[in-house]
Amino acid sequence: MTDWTSLTYVVVDVEGNGQQPPDLVELAAVPIVGGVIGEPACWLVKPETPISPIARRIHGITNGAVATAPTFADIEAEVRETLSADAVVAHNAHVDLGVLRRKLCGWDCPEIFDTLQLARRLLSGADSYKLGALVDRLRLAEGLPDGLAPHRATYDALVTARLFVHLATPPDAWARSLDQLRDRSGRGGDGGTEALF
Template sequence: MTDWTSLDYAVVDVEGNGHRPPDMVELAVVSIVGGMIGEPVSWLVRPGQPITPMAQRVHGISNESVSTAPRFEDIKDDVLRALNASALVAHNAHVDVNVLQRKLVDWQCPEVFDTLKLSRRFVPDRMSHRLGALAEAFQLTADVPDGMRPHRAGYDALVAARLFVHLATSPDAPRSLEELRGLPVAGGGDEAATLF
């Protein structure tokens, strides 16, 4: 079986402008290399359409906050460098992946691990699988840098990275990459794959 730390991961979170489909107003990436969580890298992004009042209430990013921020095209190369990993991790990953794929048309999305799906599989008894509820249940917010708060990309990406490592290493021993992928392992059941 393959150690999950054999892959390098880019953990992402995207905050949107509230439109359908959403446009990016903030992006953060946190690397996991050799099982160690790196520092968040984040960007505010000026969207093509204004941020809706509802979205502003959720993440607290105002239209004024992004009025002088770069357009996505201006940070695209930096984002691609940050996403250069063997696998992508996100909570409720299809949302983040869809936004990234719309912005990075030629980008080849690597293998995706969705911490929402992993938590439902590995800790099915939880009342809620929301990122905030899991962060509280597993005490994942200790030592979060000052100024970071829920529903901002840097905070959510860092907490998702901590959740992924927690799920990959809990409860008794590190899980194999095959277990994270939902593949049958020797002595295991035939659980269906839960990757995005």
């Protein structure tokens, strides 16, 4: 059995402008190498259309905050380099990856691990599998740097990284093999709408 730490991972979270389809206003990426969570990279992005009021209420990013931010074209090369990994991890992955695929023309998305699907299969008895509920249940936000808040990309990417590591190495069992995670990851989401923009 192959150890899950044999792959390099990048955990991603996007915040959108609330339009359909959603456009990117914030992106965070957190590496996991050798099973160790690394430092996040984060970008504010000026979207092509304004941020809707409902999206502002969710993540708190205003149109003024992104007025002088770079466009995605300005940071695309850096984002592509940051996303170079064996696998991408996200919670309710189809939402984040849908945005990234629209922005990164021709991007060869690597293997996908969806922590929403993994949690549904590996954590029994949860009242909710939304990220916030799992963060509270597993205390995944403890010790995060000050100033980070839920529904912002860096916070969500870091707690998703912690969730993935927790699911891969449960405290009461042996670390899961790569094949076990693949079998339970759902291959990138189920088409649900748990992430709001």
